[in-house]
Amino acid sequence: MTQESSYGRWTVSSSDESENEKTPIEKPSTSSLPSFGQDVLNDPGYTCSDARKAAYRRKLSPVKFDSKNSTSKISSLKRQKSSQEDLGWGLSSSDEEESHPKGQSRQPGKGTVKEEKCTSLKEPSKYSPRDCQPPVIPKTEEDYETSDEAQEPWDLLDEKNLFRFYLTRVSGIMPKYNLGALHIKDILSPLFGTLLSSAQFNYCFDVAWLVRQYPLEFRKKPILLVHGDKREAKARLQEQAKPYENISLCQAKLDIAFGTHHTKMMLLLYEEGLRVVIHTSNLIQADWHQKTQGIWLSPLYPRLPYGTPSTCGESPTNFKSDLISYLMAYNAPPLKEWADIIQEHDLSETRVYLIGSTPGRFQGNHKEDWGHFRLRKLLKEHTSLVPEQQSWPIVGQFSSIGSLGADESKWLCAEFKDSLVIVGNRGKTEAQRDVPLHLIYPTVENVRKSLEGYPAGGSLPYSLQTAEKQLWLHSYFHKWSAETSGRTNAMPHIKTYMRLSPDFAKMAWFLVTSANLSKAAWGALEKNGTQLMIRSYELGVLFLPSAFGMDTFKVKRKVFSENQEPATSFPVPYDLPPEIYDHNDRPWIWNIPYIKAPDTHGNMWVPS
Structure with a gap:
């Protein structure tokens, strides 16, 4: 039966319906793209998810919102089999009361989109004028080199950032x-050192764009690209890199199906030493333009004196x-x-712990080497058993979600949550079993009102x-809001996990990572819990x-506050x-149309 949600009609093609449920986050597309004339002009030219390809096409060929003709604009789509309401996204009153902390504000965040006159809205009582007009979008990426917004040298070298965590x-x-925020050009700036060579670990590469981010004097220095592409995607990356004699490729082995090389790291070797950068951005222009991303920037690690034993230069965090x-x-x-290069440098000033994932099946003590069991091990060994902390909430924030099972007991609130609630080297207590879990993922409205609009x-x-x-997962969802940092409308590609006091004033730990909420990224137990299976490469740092x-x-709730905080x-x-x-909130789902309300550029979302 044909029905209609508040965002319009939608459907799923038969090929979409049969997609394997273990589809990974940012899985490379293997299907042919719809034709919009010249297919080559509608492909971004680098490995990316089907969702990103759809966004790329919509940026090239936007579907303008027209309240009178919105339905006819997607008449070629198949009629849908149900709506988001049919899928049960709405919360019952009992659900709200159970998962809504007492006294928590429910006021919607205020948008920062510029208000202008709107003349084409069908439902003015529901959508305000600001909803259909684009914000002021100034400089493009190509303008950045001469932008007067570029960082000043004293900003870049400011050592007041104790945690070395940046947006x-x-x-x-x-x-x-x-x-205090950083662009990739800031990170690669000569102010940080005289670059000799670099290694870039990532999922998604736009090679020509990446080369332009290096200062002119460093663009011919050796660059190693560590990727997970195979077959056609690998050939395309090789073709991208071919014009640059200084670029070499290293393919990460992905022997378990549906895995990805999702790690995002830079190794920067200078005349003056070595620097490690662990971040959340793909190496493409869009990820450094209008998204919320996280960066951990290491200190400059000096080279150890010649002949120093290999055990030297270690940090207290190993x-x-x-x-x-x-x-x-x-x-x-x-x-x-x-x-070997890292072995030759002094990393003793590092205060963060490394949490990585690598593909494989791990047993015995090796189960704690990677994934969420690695996090569990660190929390056991380096946190103290403080009774009040046993019931502190967990907050997880991410940009995509994998297949987590038929209910919360299959993975999310079993093995994964069991790792996150550990405090000290003790068994799980009753208080830990009842720890609240808040999951932050953008709503459709978050995306619609974003700086990029629906393509975000x-x-x-x-x-x-x-x-x-x-469908059980929706009761854990919380909106994306960053009003205090002025970034609510910059959609998150950052991934963070933390444990906070009930009043959200104190923090027990914080993790920034490439890992989304998926078993492929974090690992899932097999063989009655004796084996941890991980599909993907991921990397993050734990504070x-x-x-x-x-x-x-x-x-610190106001990241960019002018008021001095400790x-x-x-x-x-x-x-x-x-x-x-x-x-009224719905989680953003990329492969259905949204046609009933315009985004900040006056467009609808028709993904195919």
């Missing part, structure tokens, strides 16, 4: 909300040996060379095929108060407490 710069927002172990897991000669949803590749199999000489972190306050990149979805 990426966002175009189109007030300058005060970019203070970061050096863990990073070398991660590189050696690739079993690739070019990365063995980088492991291309980096949120949660599909209908996965969503409709785990523990003990490594900074503290019992807990104080939460340097020991940890900057959380979104609003706390998180606001649970209300009855």
Whole structure:
């Protein structure tokens, strides 16, 4: 029966319906693209998800919103089999009460989209004039080199950032909300060192764009691209890199189906030393333009004196040996060379712990080497059993979601949550079993009102095929809001997990990582819990108060506030407490149309 949701009619093609439920986050497309004339002009030219390809096509060929003719604009689509309401996205009153902390604000966040006159809205009482007009979008990426918004040298070298955690710069927002934020050109700036060579680990590469981010004097220095592409995608990446004699490729082995090389890291070797950058951005222009991304920037690691024993230069967090172990897991000669380079440097100033995932099946003590069991091990060993902390909530924030099973007991609130609630080397207590879990994922309205409009949803590749199999998950969802940092309308591609006090004023730990909420990224137990299976490469850094000489972190809620807060306050990149979805909120699902309301550029979303 044909029905209609508040965002319009939608359907799923038969090929979409039969998609494997283990489809990974940002899975490369193997299907042919719809024809829009010249197919080559409608393909971004680099490996990316189907969702990103759809966003790329819509940017090239937007579907303008017209309240009178919106239905006819997608008349070629098949009639849908149901609506989001039919899938049960709305919360019952009992659901709301159970998962909504007492006293938590339910006021919707205020948008920052510029208000202008709107003349084409069919339902003016429901959508305000600001909803259909684009914000002021200033400079493009190509303008960045001469932008007067570029970072000043003193900003780049400011050592007041105790945690060395940064957000990426966002175009189109007030300058005060970019203070201390970094663009990739800042990271590769000569102010950080005289570059000799670099290694770029990532999922998605636009090689020509990447080369332009290096300063002119460094563009011919050796660059190693570590990727997971196979077959046609690998050939395309090789073709991209062919014009650059200084670029070499290293293919990460992905022997388990549906895995990806999702790690995002830079190794930068200078005349003056070595720097490690672990971040959340793909190496494409869109990820450094108007998205919320996270960066951990290491100190400059000096070279050890010649002849120094290999055991020297280790940090209290074992970061050096863990990073070398991660590189050696690739079993690739070019990365063995980088492991040797790391061995030659002093990483003793590092205060974060490395948490990685590598593909494989791990048993015995090796079960704790990677994934969520690695996080569990660190929390056991480096946190103290403080009774009050046993019931502190967990907050997870991510840009996509994998297939998690038929109910919460299959993985999310069983093995995964069991790892996150560990405090000290004790067994799980009753208080830990009842720990609240808040999951932050953008709503359709978040995406619609974003700086990029609906195409921002291309980096949120949660599909209908996965969503409709785990309707139980919606009761955990909370909206994306970053009003206090001026970035609510910059959609998140950052992924963060943390544990906070019930009043959200103190933090027990914080993790920024490439890992989305999926078993492929974090691992899932097999063989009655004796074996952990991981499909993908991921990498992140864990901040523990003990490594900074503290019992807990104080939460810095206003990341870019002009009011001076203690340097020991940890900057959380979104609003706390998180606001649970209300009855009208729907999670962003990329592969259905949204035609009933325009985005900030006056367009609809028709993904195919």
